[in-house]
């Protein structure tokens with residue numbers, strides 16, 4: 001078992017990574033907890049026994065589960081179960097479950113401890129760590145939420161074997177970004193070390209910038225185009241697949257701006273292809289539509305678009321003119 005600390009002063013916690021990590025749940029619960037409310041989805045084939053009185057609260061599948069409606073149902077259920085703010089909420093699932101249960105924990109009795117048992121690769125390397133919790137509204141994804149750090153996180157690599165191949169691939173897309181954030185040998189590591197290395201990098205960024213003043217935005221490497229492809233909705237892409245395409249685009253854009261050379265662009269493509277992820281825009285991608293959607297990015301200031309781009313000083317947020325962004329989309333085959 002590998003232990004990765006997330007250093008946030010009194011909000012510090014450990015992430016345990018390894019085969020069978022879920023069995024450590026009783027050891028990582030807050031000492032005072034008498035009851036555990038377990039939030040999960042019926043489709044998740046993972047049992048996590050808290051070793052104290054537990055009650056399971058199933059939520060629906062997918063983004064549709066991340067709503068205020070779910071938060072209300074969960075919190076009312078917790079109250080009927082007799083959960084107090086000295087007890088614990090346990091999220092067993094992927095990012096949908098950890099985001100939703102985490103937000104319920106942030107607001108239940110003005111803040112109740114929670115533990116994430118991350119069961120998807122994407123949640124293990126990203127979503128379950130760092131305390132960003134929230135739900136969607138019709139006006140936008142993750143629009144409503146809170147920073148609420150978990151009490152502990154368990155990343156059980158054994159349960160990844162049950163993941164549908166497409167979900168695993170999507171997790172690899174999220175993982176691929178860490179090649180550009182300090183872990184360029186990730187593909188050579190066994191799965192436990194690979195996940196732990198990503199957790200370590202995410203923990204370092206979160207410790208330096210818990211509430212996203214600047215550095216934390218680098219975790220969105222590859223995400224500006226990825227979000228546009230996802231919102232466009234016409235393409236059959238999982239999040240990590242869209243991120244993979246976004247990484248290749250970010251590489252090309254950085255070269256266009258003279259920030260990196262051809263070898264570095266080739267490395268972007270190599271990383272994405274090593275994991276079997278898509279490296280090209282989906283057929284039918286239109287530059288105008290994608291530019292319009294990228295213009296809605298939260299990082300944006302003024303007329304330019306905001307991108308996280310590689311360069312001599314590493315990955316950082318950069319303002320980019322719309323014309324440059326368009327030329328590189330066209331270079332990738334957009335019409």
Ligand SMILES: NC(=O)c1ccc[n+]([C@@H]2O[C@H](COP(=O)([O-])OP(=O)(O)OC[C@H]3O[C@@H](n4cnc5c(N)ncnc54)[C@H](O)[C@@H]3O)[C@@H](O)[C@H]2O)c1
Nearest residue numbers: 043044094095096097119120122123126127132159162163
């Ligand atoms: N809070 C953050 O910092 C952060 C970061 C990245 C992503 N996210 C959020 O994460 C969400 C995506 O998470 P995801 O990709 O994990 O998707 P997900 O939570 O929807 O899980 C994908 C599917 O895998 C199934 N599943 C989960 N574990 C399984 C297992 N071990 N075996 C078999 N099936 C299993 C689930 O039932 C689900 O159908 C998005 O809502 C995104 O906004 C949050």
Ligand SMILES: [Zn+2]
Nearest residue numbers: 174223239243
């Ligand atoms: Zn992502």
